[in-house]
Amino acid sequence: MNTLHSAPGTSHEDGHRSAPPKKLHILLVDDDADDHMIIGDLLRETMADRVHLDWEPHYEQAKDKIRKGEHDAYLVDYRLGAKTGLDLIRECGDMGNPAPFILLTGYGDHDVDLEAMKSGVSDFLIKAQLNASMLERSIRYSINHAEAIETLREREESLRSLFDAAFEGIFVLAEDGRILDANSTAGTIFGCRPNEMIGGFLQDMLIDPEPLIATENARQALGRRCLDGGVVHLELHSKPYRFRGRACILTACRDISERVQMEAQIFQQDRLASIGLLASSLAHEIGTPLGVIRGRAELLGMKAGSDPLVNDNVAIIVSQIDRVSKLIRSLLNLARGDKAAHLAPFDPQEAITGVMDLMRHEFSHVDVKIRNELPPGMLVSAIGGPLHQVFLNLFVNSLHAIRTEIQSGKNKDHHLRIFAVDLGDRWEIGVEDSGCGISKTNLKKLFTPFFTTKDFGVGTGLGLATSYRILEAWGGNIRAESEEGKGATFYLSLKKA
Ligand SMILES: Nc1ncnc2c1ncn2[C@@H]1O[C@H](COP(=O)(O)OP(=O)(O)OP(=O)(O)O)[C@@H](O)[C@H]1O
Ligand SMILES: [Mg+2]
Numbered sequence: 480m481n482t483l484h485s486a487p488g489t490s491h492e493d494g495h496r497s498a499p500p501k502k503l504h505i506l507l508v509d510d511d512a513d514d515h516m517i518i519g520d521l522l523r524e525t526m527a528d529r530v531h532l533d534w535e536p537h538y539e540q541a542k543d544k545i546r547k548g549e550h551d552a553y554l555v556d557y558r559l560g561a562k563t564g565l566d567l568i569r570e571c572g573d574m575g576n577p578a579p580f581i582l583l584t585g586y587g588d589h590d591v592d593l594e595a596m597k598s599g600v601s602d603f604l605i606k607a608q609l610n611a612s613m614l615e616r617s618i619r620y621s622i623n624h625a626e627a628i629e630t631l632r633e634r635e636e637s638l639r640s641l642f643d644a645a646f647e648g649i650f651v652l653a654e655d656g657r658i659l660d661a662n663s664t665a666g667t668i669f670g671c672r673p674n675e676m677i678g679g680f681l682q683d684m685l686i687d688p689e690p691l692i693a694t695e696n697a698r699q700a701l702g703r704r705c706l707d708g709g710v711v712h713l714e715l716h717s718k719p720y721r722f723r724g725r726a727c728i729l730t731a732c733r734d735i736s737e738r739v740q741m742e743a744q745i746f747q748q749d750r751l752a753s754i755g756l757l758a759s760s761l762a763h764e765i766g767t768p769l770g771v772i773r774g775r776a777e778l779l780g781m782k783a784g785s786d787p788l789v790n791d792n793v794a795i796i797v798s799q800i801d802r803v804s805k806l807i808r809s810l811l812n813l814a815r816g817d818k819a820a821h822l823a824p825f826d827p828q829e830a831i832t833g834v835m836d837l838m839r840h841e842f843s844h845v846d847v848k849i850r851n852e853l854p855p856g857m858l859v860s861a862i863g864g865p866l867h868q869v870f871l872n873l874f875v876n877s878l879h880a881i882r883t884e885i886q887s888g889k890n891k892d893h894h895l896r897i898f899a900v901d902l903g904d905r906w907e908i909g910v911e912d913s914g915c916g917i918s919k920t921n922l923k924k925l926f927t928p929f930f931t932t933k934d935f936g937v938g939t940g941l942g943l944a945t946s947y948r949i950l951e952a953w954g955g956n957i958r959a960e961s962e963e964g965k966g967a968t969f970y971l972s973l974k975k976a
Pocket of ligand 2: 875938
């Protein structure tokens with residue numbers, strides 16, 4: 480923008496000390512041709528060839544010209560036929576044109592003056608009192624003022640874009656935790672626009688929020704539920720801060736889910752390694768004498784002939800030994816895992832159909848709608864047998880959870896849904912049920928060997944630990960999402976074949 484006489488010391492003057500001042504372009508919006516003449520004469524008197532005056536008597540055409548933003552200032556008459564100059568200024572206010580508006584009126588009116596100020600008018604001149612120097616001065620001050628505001632706006636914009644581009648989510652909080660401002664990264668982490676969070680409480684967006692302690696080194700790792708229902712782990716740092724003159728809290732937050740997941744995996748691997756050692760020595764130490772006891776019991780049974788008391792007891796001994804042997808086999812499975820070298824393209828649909836056939840009888844006793852939404856022909860890198868075992872355990876678990884829910888009186892429309900999400904080089908297969916769900920404490924222990932909430936003899940707590948081991952050996956993984964009373968979803972991530 481050009482200025483007639485910049486204030487001494489402004490950057491504009493400094494930067495162009497030797498350049499001659501450019502011609503100012505002023506637009507006069509006034510439906511009175513006489514006034515056009517008068518204003519033209521006044522401008523010529525003081526500004527001579529440094530000003531070019533355009534004239535527009537029509538309201539709509541004036542709007543078009545203002546929209547183009549080709550003028551350095553606008554002189555707008557208050558009376559413009561059916562509408563007023565203030566109407567025009569208000570309508571043009573959000574066109575992003577930074578040039579100032581000077582309102583001209585036929586007489587002094589305090590209310591119009593006030594209204595003009597509220598509408599962002601730079602100056603208010605009464606035509607009857609107007610003289611050349613007053614007009615020149617008003618234009619010069621208005622342009623300088625508008626330039627200063629524009630510079631401030633640009634600075635604020637660049638600071639804002641820096642704030643938004645920060646790698647961490649940043650919140651400015653009132654002392655009670657109410658959000659006063661948030662950057663774009665915070666919006667991305669919380670799955671909404673920064674503006675939507677303003678006025679709410681940060682604590683309300685977190686699961687189990689610890690109180691926000693604003694000290695120089697405060698560190699808190701918290702979870703939050705994002706829009707698609709997943710839990711994201713956050714690390715928050717808060718420190719005291721002054722914002723717009725009041726005491727506040729500045730909180731930076733970072734998504735640390737990947738790190739938390741990796742730590743959990745390392746912990747799980749360590750546990751499984753020690754269970755593996757234990758299992759293989761147990762298999763030898765217990766398996767061999769068990770085999771001997773079983774053989775001898777059967778021999779005694781044969782010797783006893785048809786004595787029902789002996790035969791019944793032999794049957795009990797044999798079945799109990801089989802149970803222990805099965806447990807040892809499961810333990811060995813868990814410890815062994817499957818080597819990636821044996822992987823081959825496999826359609827998970829095959830495993831699911833096989834397991835469903837096997838469980839047809841169990842499912843027929845419970846009113847569950849089964850929704851198999853896997854796309855046809857998907858292939859993953861897996862081994863058929865163990866994948867059957869994984870789905871069998873997941874479906875049995877879901878069935879148990881749904882039965883528990885029904886037994887506690889929640890006999891809603893129950894479902895078991897199997898679906899797939901394409902993750903590029905992997906498939907994520909989801910198994911979702913409407914069962915009793917899993918408490919937050921239990922959710923952390925699910926894949927730990929021997930963790931079970933089932934009665935003795937019903938569950939050994941090895942199903943999920945074994946599944947974890949199997950998928951991990953194939954370069955995949957398994958994770959769960961659930962809330963108590965709200966069903967559970969297990970996600971198997973498998974490489975595409
Ligand atoms: N879909 C589910 N809904 C609710 N809870 C579940 C679900 N799946 C697993 N669980 C919980 O996780 C625990 C561990 O499951 P896991 O399959 O490892 O062992 P289990 O089913 O108890 O015994 P096993 O599978 O060895 O017979 C279960 O006892 C149950 O509390
Ligand atoms: Mg199980």
